[in-house]
Amino acid sequence: MFENIIKYNSILLFSVIFLFSPARGNEPIEPIPRHVEYDTEKAELGKVLFLDAGLSSDGTVSCHSCHDFDHGGADPRPVSIGVHGKEGNVNSPTVFNSYFNFRQFWNGRARNLKEQVNGPIHNPVEMDMLSEDIEKYLRSSDFYIEAFQKIYHRSPRYEDMIDAIVEFEKALFTPDGRFDRYLRGETELTMEEAKGYRLFKIFGCITCHNGVNVGGNSFQKFGLIIPFPWKEGVPDRYDVTGDPKDKNVFKVPTLRNIELTAPYFHDGSAKTLREAVKKMAYHNLGFELNEEEMDAIEAFLKTLTGKRPAIIREDD
Ligand code: HEC
C-alpha cells in the first residue's frame, strides 16, 4: 500500500509538471510522422502474405483474421480464435502503429516486429505452421515464386517472408488524426475535447500513456492502486520474469485509434471505451470519474483516430 502511495504521488507530481508545460511544442504526446520509410514492393508482398490464410495449418486463419483492418487492426472478439477454432487466452492488440512500440506483445517478450512474427506462425492455437511447411506452401505458388524471385532474387524462404511482412507492418501507420493536427497547430480541439485532454493530464493518465503511440513505451501494472484480479497464464511480465511483483504488469497499450479497437484490456473484458476509461481510473488512479469527466475523456480519446494506412485500400 505504502509503495502505491509513493507511486501515486509521483503520478500527481508528473501530472502537475505536464499541466504547466507551456506551448504545444512541449506536449507529452507527439504526432505520428506523416512519412515512414519502407520498401513499397516488399510491403505490397507483405500485405498479400498478411491476408493469406494458406499460411495456417488448416488454411482458415490469416494474420488479418485477428488483426482486422476494419477494426483498427485489432480483433473484435474478446480473445482470438486460431486454427481448428481453438481459443487463445488474450485479446489481440492492434497492428496499426505497432512499429512505434518499444517492444511487442502484451508482455514485451519480442524486442521488435521481426522477432514477433515467429510467434503467431508457430503458435499451435494461432497458425500452427513450421518454417518448412511455410516454404513448401510458398514454393507451390507461381505467384509467390515470381514475387520472391523479383524482390529477393531467390525462391521463397521463410526469413524473406518475415522481412516482407515486417515491411508491410511499417506501412501500417495512421497519421493526421485530429489530435496530431492540433499538435501541429492546424486545427483546434472542441471545448469538450480540450477538457478531456486536460483531465487526461491532470489525473495522470499521461504518465503511462504518452509519446508518439500514447502508450507502447513502458511496462506498467494494471491495478496499481486497486488490484485487478490476476489469472494464471495471462501474458504479463510475470510470465517473462517469474517475479511476483510483475503480475498484471503489461506493456502499456497504445491509445491510437482506440475508438475502433473494442473490446479492451488484455482479456477483452471491457466492452466499450467508456467502460475501459472508467476501470482504468478506478484501478490505476484509485477513484471514480463522474459522467462529465468520462464524456470529456472519451471525446479526447476519439481525436486520436488517424487516417487509415495508405497501403490499405477500401476493398482490402
Ligand atoms: C489467432 C489470432 C492471431 C493471428 C492469426 C495473428 N495474431 Fe498477431 N496477435 C494476436 C494476439 C492474441 C496477440 C497478443 C499476444 C500476446 O501479447 O501474448 C498478437 C500480437 C501481435 C503483435 C504485437 C502488437 C503489440 O502491440 O504488442 C503484432 C505486431 C502481431 N500480432 C502481428 C501479427 C502478424 C504479422 C500475424 C501473421 C503472421 C499475426 N499477428 C497473426 C492474435 C493473432
Ligand code: HEC
Ligand atoms: C499506471 C499506468 C497507467 C495509468 C495511470 C493509466 N493507464 Fe490506461 N493502461 C495501462 C495499462 C498497463 C493498460 C493495459 C491493461 C490491460 O490490458 O490489462 C492500460 C489500458 C488502457 C486502455 C485500454 C487499451 C486497450 O487497447 O485495451 C485504455 C482505454 C486506457 N488504458 C485509458 C486510460 C485512461 C483514460 C487513463 C486515465 C484515467 C489511464 N488509462 C491511466 C496503464 C495505465
